[in-house]
Amino acid sequence: MNQPRQFYVVGAGGHAKVTSSVITSLGHQVAAALDDDLAKNGGELAGVRIVAPCDELRNMKPRPTIIGIGSNQLRQITAGRFDVEWGIAVHPSAILDPSVTIGRGSVVMAGAIIQAGTRIGEHCVINTGATVDHDCRVDDFCHVAPGVNLAGHCELEQGVFVGIGACAIPSVRIGAWATVGAGAAVVHDLPSGVVATGIPARPR
Ligand SMILES: CC(C)(COP(=O)(O)OP(=O)(O)OC[C@H]1O[C@@H](n2cnc3c(N)ncnc32)[C@H](O)[C@@H]1OP(=O)(O)O)[C@@H](O)C(=O)NCCC(=O)NCCS
Known part of the structure; x- marks a missing residue:
C-alpha cells in the first residue's frame, strides 16, 4: 500500500461520496470536502467536514485534490478554477x-x-x-x-x-x-x- 496521504475532494454530493470511498479504500484520508453550497458549510459528507465555498481551497494547506463532481462540464470548469496538485x-x-x-x-x-x-x-x-x-x-x-x-x-x-x-x-x-x-x-x-x-x- 502507498504511504497514507490526506486528500481534498471538491463536491459534497453522491459522486463525491463514492470518490471519497475510493480514496479511503486505498488507505488514504479525506481531510475535507468542498462545495459551493454555503448551506453545506460545517456539515459532513460520510464523516468528512464540508467546507464552503470551494474558493476556500486557496486558503487551505496544499494537498492532492480530486473533483468529486459527476458532470463533465462542471468538472472542467472546476479544474480551471484552481491551480493545485490533482490526485x-x-x-x-x-x-x-x-x-x-x-x-x-x-x-x-x-x-x-x-x-x-x-x-x-x-x-x-x-x-x-x-x-x-x-x-x-x-x-x-x-x-x-x-x-x-x-x-x-x-x-x-x-x-x-x-x-x-x-x-x-x-x-x-x-x-x-x-x-x-x-x-x-x-x-x-x-x-x-x-x-x-x-x-x-x-x-x-
Ligand atoms: C439520454 C438522457 C441523457 C436523456 O435525458 P433527458 O434529455 O433529460 O431525457 P428525458 O428524461 O426528458 O426523456 C425524453 C425521452 O427520451 C426517453 N429516454 C430517456 N433516456 C433514454 C435512454 N437512455 N434510452 C432510450 N430512451 C430514453 C424517455 O423515455 C423520454 O421519452 P418519451 O418522451 O417518449 O417519454 C438520459 O435519459 C440518460 O440516459 N442519462 C444517463 C444517466 C446515467 O447514466 N447516469 C449515471 C450516473 S453515474
Missing part, C-alpha cells in the same frame, strides 16, 4: 493492465477493468464496474458510467458522457461532449455534442 485514485478492486495510463484528477471506481494500451485523460471518471478494453483513448473530462462496456480501439473525445449500462463496439469514435444514453449500443461514430440513445444509438 489520482484507483480503487483496489479495479483491474488495470500495467500499460494503462491515467491522467491527473481521474478516478477509477470499484470493479472497473481497463485493458492494455488504453489511455485515460485528465479528470475522467471510470465508474463502478465499467470495462474499457484494449487500446482505447478516453480524453479529458469524460465520464464512463457504471456498467458501461467499451470494446477495443474506441475513442472518446473530450467531455464525452457514456450513460449507465451502455456499450460500444470496437473502434467507434464518440465526438467531444456527446452524451450516450443509458443502455445504448454505439455501433457507428457519433458527432460532437449530440445526445444519442437506443440500439443502435442514434442522435435524437
Whole structure:
C-alpha cells in the first residue's frame, strides 16, 4: 500500500461520496470536502467536514485534490478554477493492465477493468464496474458510467458522457461532449455534442 496521504475532494454530493470511498479504500484520508453550497458549510459528507465555498481551497494547506463532481462540464470548469496538485485514485478492486495510463484528477471506481494500451485523460471518471478494453483513448473530462462496456480501439473525445449500462463496439469514435444514453449500443461514430440513445444509438 502507498504511504497514507490526506486528500481534498471538491463536491459534497453522491459522486463525491463514492470518490471519497475510493480514496479511503486505498488507505488514504479525506481531510475535507468542498462545495459551493454555503448551506453545506460545517456539515459532513460520510464523516468528512464540508467546507464552503470551494474558493476556500486557496486558503487551505496544499494537498492532492480530486473533483468529486459527476458532470463533465462542471468538472472542467472546476479544474480551471484552481491551480493545485490533482490526485489520482484507483480503487483496489479495479483491474488495470500495467500499460494503462491515467491522467491527473481521474478516478477509477470499484470493479472497473481497463485493458492494455488504453489511455485515460485528465479528470475522467471510470465508474463502478465499467470495462474499457484494449487500446482505447478516453480524453479529458469524460465520464464512463457504471456498467458501461467499451470494446477495443474506441475513442472518446473530450467531455464525452457514456450513460449507465451502455456499450460500444470496437473502434467507434464518440465526438467531444456527446452524451450516450443509458443502455445504448454505439455501433457507428457519433458527432460532437449530440445526445444519442437506443440500439443502435442514434442522435435524437
Ligand atoms: C439520454 C438522457 C441523457 C436523456 O435525458 P433527458 O434529455 O433529460 O431525457 P428525458 O428524461 O426528458 O426523456 C425524453 C425521452 O427520451 C426517453 N429516454 C430517456 N433516456 C433514454 C435512454 N437512455 N434510452 C432510450 N430512451 C430514453 C424517455 O423515455 C423520454 O421519452 P418519451 O418522451 O417518449 O417519454 C438520459 O435519459 C440518460 O440516459 N442519462 C444517463 C444517466 C446515467 O447514466 N447516469 C449515471 C450516473 S453515474
